[in-house]
Amino acid sequence: MAKDWPLWEIFIRGQYGLSHRHVGSLHAPDAEMAVLNARDVYTRRNEGVSLWVVKSADVTASAPSRKGPMFDPSNDKTYRHPTFFDIPDDVGSM
Amino acid sequence: MYAQEVKSTGKGVKAPEEMSVQERAFQARIDAGEKIEPKDWMPDGYRKNLVRQISQHGHSEVVGQLPEGNWITRAPTLERKAILLAKVQDEAGHGLYLYSAAETLGVSRADLIDDLLSGKAKYSSIFNYPTLNWADMGAVGWLVDGAAIVNQVALQRTSYGPYSRAMVRICKEESFHARQGFDIMMKMSSGTAAQKAMAQDALNRLWWPALMMFGPPDAESVHSAQSMAWKIKVMTNDEGRQKFVDQTIPQIEYLGLEVPDSAAKLNRETGHYSYSDPDWAEFFAVLKGNGPCNVDRLRARNIAHIEGAWFRDGLMAHAQKQQLAAE
Secondary structure: OOOOOOEEEEEEEOOOOOOEEEEEEEEOOOHHHHHHHHHHHHOOOOOOOEEEEEEHHHOOOOOHHHHHHHHOHHHHOHHHOHHHOOOOHHHOOO | OOOOOOOOOOOOOOOHHHOOHHHHHHHHHHHOOOOEOOOOOOOHHHHHHHHHHHHHHHHHHHHOHHHHHOOHHHOOOHHHHHHHHHHHHHHHHHHHHHHHHHHOOOOOHHHHHHHHHHOOOOOOHHHHOOOOOHHHHHHHHHHHHHHHHHHHHHHOOOOEHHHHHHHHHHHHHHHHHHHHHHHHHHHHHOOOHHHHHHHHHHHHHHHHHHHHOOOOOHHHOOOHHHHHHOOOOOOOHHHHHHHHHHHHHHHHHHHOOOOOOOOOEEOOOOOOEEOOOOOHHHHHHHHHHHOOOHHHHHHHHHHHHHHOHHHHHHHHHHHHHHHHHHO
């Protein structure tokens, strides 16, 4: 038997209308226990109204070393931002 | 503090010209106040120091349940019992946040726990002192959690993202702990003469161990410089201790108790209180395993771990059976 229970990433919806947000991780034998443990570990004081648990092994992350090539475009394509365009004041708000 | 014996790599802090290009870029990120995240490149020494500090911190939370857990069944009222139970549950939660943060650095939970159980890993010296009576529940919450808050508020600014986020969560919960302790102290100090004497006695016994929580004086704290440069530590031992003394002495006066240190005096110019050195020989003896309760604490953790094994294994066996049935 593996020494550690599988690791789960925990996401909480803080209140209705907001997205689930990553809050941390914990070990649990299965998804059902992960939800129960997450309730005890991460929501002892009204922190949420809904929980997601995802096996950490199932998360695919972007590599930090590729931060440049991965996220640059939005910065050098300044026309993506509304402030790139000069609209005369007479036009009013747009 | 909760990590009083973090031995660094042994080398001093490198000058920028001694650093590799990667190390220099890393230090520049830290100096700019950027947080480091798990998958980022980091020097081996940074990773090692962090694992030691975060795991010692986590172990302190876990072992810290024992001196108070001892009094749950003997709390004087049902309300006090419920409050203490909630506090001890919080400490378990804090241990879990910290273990999770340590694991993001590539160590396994099982190894961390094995190191605690074998005595290889350290935890805070404070939890090797006994809690003799109900007044100690007041003094522990007020002084020990009060000292922890001073340290942990500062650590919210630590450079490692997962550690910093764990500190933010912990700080939100910790002030309940200190306040419930002070509440017990207020009740006892305004009670009968015998109750007030118990409160004073608890303060007398726990004051010095609380001061020791911040670790040895800066002049003797040989491993701090590198941790400060990496912002693993963000406040020196003496800075934390002074802050704690300054905030606590007026509270002692409010309670109508006596500060157990005749040298404690307010310097009106600096706004700081002077205080005597705790017995550092005692501190190092406790850290080495020779405190009043070191053996008891480790024995209690080992028994809990061994006696809980069938339950942990059972849950895992059940999960595997369910998975097989579903396939």
